[in-house]
Amino acid sequence: MITGTDISFFFDPGSIAVVGASPTPGKPSHIILENLKIIGFKGTTYPVNPKYSYIGDLKCYSSLTEIKDNIDVAIFVIPASKVLETLKEADNLKGAIIVSGGFKEVGDEGRKLEEELKKVIERKGIRVLGPNCLGVYDTISSVDTFFVTGEKVERPKKGGLSILTQSGSFALMIMDEMAKDDIGVARVVSYGNMVDVSESDCLDFLADDVATKVVVLYIESVDDGRKFVDAASRCAKKKPVVAVKVGKRETGVHAARSHTGAVSGRYEIYRAAFKKAGIIEVDGYEGLKDACKVLNSYTPVEGKKVLIITDGGGVGVSMADTCEDMGLEVTGLTEDTRKRLRSKLPVISATGNPIDLTGSVTDEDYVTALEEGFRDGYDLAIVTTLWAPPELTEGLVDKLKGVMEICNKPLIICSPGGKFARRMSKVFEEMGMPVFFTPESAARAAAVLTGCKR
Amino acid sequence: MNKEDAKRLIDEALAVGRQNLLEPEAKVVVSAWGIQVPASVLVKGPEDIAKAEMITPPFVLKVVSPDILHKTEVNGVITGIESKEEVGKALTEMKMHLAQKAPEARIEGFLLEEMAPEGVEVIIGGLNDPQFGPVVMFGIGGIAVELLKDVSFRLAPLDRTEVFDMMKEVKSYPLLTGFRGKEPVDMDELASAIMKLSEIVFEIKEIKELEINPLLVCGNKVMAVDARVILETI
Numbered sequence: 001m002i003t004g005t006d007i008s009f010f011f012d013p014g015s016i017a018v019v020g021a022s023p024t025p026g027k028p029s030h031i032i033l034e035n036l037k038i039i040g041f042k043g044t045t046y047p048v049n050p051k052y053s054y055i056g057d058l059k060c061y062s063s064l065t066e067i068k069d070n071i072d073v074a075i076f077v078i079p080a081s082k083v084l085e086t087l088k089e090a091d092n093l094k095g096a097i098i099v100s101g102g103f104k105e106v107g108d109e110g111r112k113l114e115e116e117l118k119k120v121i122e123r124k125g126i127r128v129l130g131p132n133c134l135g136v137y138d139t140i141s142s143v144d145t146f147f148v149t150g151e152k153v154e155r156p157k158k159g160g161l162s163i164l165t166q167s168g169s170f171a172l173m174i175m176d177e178m179a180k181d182d183i184g185v186a187r188v189v190s191y192g193n194m195v196d197v198s199e200s201d202c203l204d205f206l207a208d209d210v211a212t213k214v215v216v217l218y219i220e221s222v223d224d225g226r227k228f229v230d231a232a233s234r235c236a237k238k239k240p241v242v243a244v245k246v247g248k249r250e251t252g253v254h255a256a257r258s259h260t261g262a263v264s265g266r267y268e269i270y271r272a273a274f275k276k277a278g279i280i281e282v283d284g285y286e287g288l289k290d291a292c293k294v295l296n297s298y299t300p301v302e303g304k305k306v307l308i309i310t311d312g313g314g315v316g317v318s319m320a321d322t323c324e325d326m327g328l329e330v331t332g333l334t335e336d337t338r339k340r341l342r343s344k345l346p347v348i349s350a351t352g353n354p355i356d357l358t359g360s361v362t363d364e365d366y367v368t369a370l371e372e373g374f375r376d377g378y379d380l381a382i383v384t385t386l387w388a389p390p391e392l393t394e395g396l397v398d399k400l401k402g403v404m405e406i407c408n409k410p411l412i413i414c415s416p417g418g419k420f421a422r423r424m425s426k427v428f429e430e431m432g433m434p435v436f437f438t439p440e441s442a443a444r445a446a447a448v449l450t451g452c453k454r
Numbered sequence: 455m456n457k458e459d460a461k462r463l464i465d466e467a468l469a470v471g472r473q474n475l476l477e478p479e480a481k482v483v484v485s486a487w488g489i490q491v492p493a494s495v496l497v498k499g500p501e502d503i504a505k506a507e508m509i510t511p512p513f514v515l516k517v518v519s520p521d522i523l524h525k526t527e528v529n530g531v532i533t534g535i536e537s538k539e540e541v542g543k544a545l546t547e548m549k550m551h552l553a554q555k556a557p558e559a560r561i562e563g564f565l566l567e568e569m570a571p572e573g574v575e576v577i578i579g580g581l582n583d584p585q586f587g588p589v590v591m592f593g594i595g596g597i598a599v600e601l602l603k604d605v606s607f608r609l610a611p612l613d614r615t616e617v618f619d620m621m622k623e624v625k626s627y628p629l630l631t632g633f634r635g636k637e638p639v640d641m642d643e644l645a646s647a648i649m650k651l652s653e654i655v656f657e658i659k660e661i662k663e664l665e666i667n668p669l670l671v672c673g674n675k676v677m678a679v680d681a682r683v684i685l686e687t688i
Binding site for chain 2: 226
């Protein structure tokens with residue numbers, strides 16, 4: 001069967017075959033069968049292995065050809081050397097997820113095998129994710145092809161974040177972190193060696209996917225540069241696309257015969273491509289986590305003007321420094337606003353940007369500072385609350401939420417500290433307001449919302 | 455010469471297996487797209503010195519050779535030539551240096567050019583990347599580019615907003631806006647030159663690398679003082 005360009009069936013398969021299915025707990029193929037059950041896959045599951053007639057309560061087939069129906073996705077969990085022959089004899093496959101390693105990532109022999117694989121799937125018209133990948137974790141259609149137990153890597157709940165990654169280990173790390181931070185995901189794709197389905201194909205799908213609100217990319221290298229830029233541009237026009245690029249020190253391919261050639265490493269060109277596509281680039285793992293957290297709650301803003309409000313002078317200055325470094329605009333308040341603030345706030349408050357409400361702050365002062373400050377056209381605010389001031393109460397959370405709804409601007413909460421601060425952060429997060437624990441992390445989150453590519 | 459002539463020049467160079475254009479040829483290409491270059495004449499020997507009357511001193515004399523990529527390293531550039539009479543002297547001197555420092559180099563002639571006025575020197579470059587296609591680079595001259603790699607990149611084709619963003623992105627941007635009481639440069643003119651370079655690398659895929667270094671910006675004048683083109687058969 002010739003499948004064509006649409007790859008959406010990977011994210012809504014009616015049937016899944018597990019080739020190399022094992023009844024032995026702990027084996028990757030067995031874990032996949034279990035995970036499909038745990039997530040509540042609604043389609044038909046076909047274990048395939050000539051050695052068994054049943055695995056659990058599922059009938060086990062000796063080969064793919066024995067299955068009379070067409071199969072949307074066959075997951076290959078067999079040695080690389082056996083993948084090709086199994087694929088060749090099957091005529092009822094729409095797509096395959098080849099989990100098996102041992103292809104181009106292992107050198108010349110594997111590279112040859114992968115070229116062979118490419119020919120076979122092109123001839124047969126089968127679409128393939130992988131090889132050397134984990135496949136799909138999808139909360140929308142309840143599919144989980146990851147061969148890692150939920151005990152070791154917790155699965156995030158259903159949500160709007162979709163993640164595309166070449167690296168399987170990255171997929172696992174970020175999923176575990178998202179689950180820990182109670183951030184929901186829609187589709188997670190680990191696409192490995194990209195013998196067929198590439199990041200661009202996935203971006204095309206996610207661009208039109210209503211369940212996906214934000215796209216997160218982890219990129220080592222892309223397949224076809226211009227195709228990637230086109231797909232990412234189309235996607236980024238519809239929803240935020242965030243990317244982290246690793247392998248930054250890879251040297252350029254250009255001869256050093258001009259300065260242009262000499263200074264243009266691969267990373268520089270990738271950055272240019274991200275900019276062209278409107279992708280928000282983040283730096284490293286921490287940057288990506290902050291981005292996921294903030295985009296899970298807020299949508300990007302138009303400008304770069306940030307208002308900083310704090311009750312601690314020191315942390316305020318530190319926050320302003322970090323924001324400037326990230327490319328945000330920490331512009332001062334207008335004289336009119338300062339006048340109004342001076343008449344309403346405790347006399348010792350500093351009415352610049354940051355607005356420092358000092359240790360004599362009350363919950364209501366935060367509201368005043370935000371309401372007045374936002375009249376000066378700021379795009380978003382960072383509220384850095386140290387919980388030390390005696391008159392500050394838990395009631396602040398509700399008040400800030402109220403202000404945020406009235407002003408309709410994102411409030412990024414920065415709440416450094418220990419037990420009490422962490423307890424308060426839970427309360428904030430229950431109200432849908434993400435909390436960041438260091439000025440750097442809060443500023444990074446703000447930069448993501450303003451599209452500053454740092 | 456127009457764009458078609460420039461394209462023909464590139465095709466002809468590739469046809470005979472050349473991998474780069476000589477400076478005068480590279481300048482034909484950039485000027486075909488409307489980037490200004492200094493007035494110049496090509497002199498082969500003392501018999502051509504009379505040609506100097508067609509242009510106005512002070513002059514700069516530069517060696518033209520397919521084998522010499524970095525002219526200053528072999529004393530292949532003499533600046534501040536004040537008169538037609540001095541041209542002969544400069545020519546003799548340069549030939550002597552070249553005989554010592556680049557005895558093997560094929561010499562096609564010498565480019566006698568009007569010296570550009572003083573201004574801010576920027577580098578604009580373009581390349582055709584095998585993966586991402588045409589790319590444009592911007593940097594503000596000298597040490598900032600070579601040592602600090604203070605440059606910005608964008609994929610071509612570029613719109614005006616992208617050009618302004620890439621100029622603002624480099625740390626040495628204030629040098630363009632009147633640093634320490636200097637005259638600010640005409641950003642619109644500079645932006646136009648970058649857009650033209652972007653068009654060249656976008657249109658001519660055979661250009662592997664194109665670099666104008668320096669591009670001199672003085673008030674509202676923008677001039678390609680030196681240009682380099684590396685070619686590739688596609």
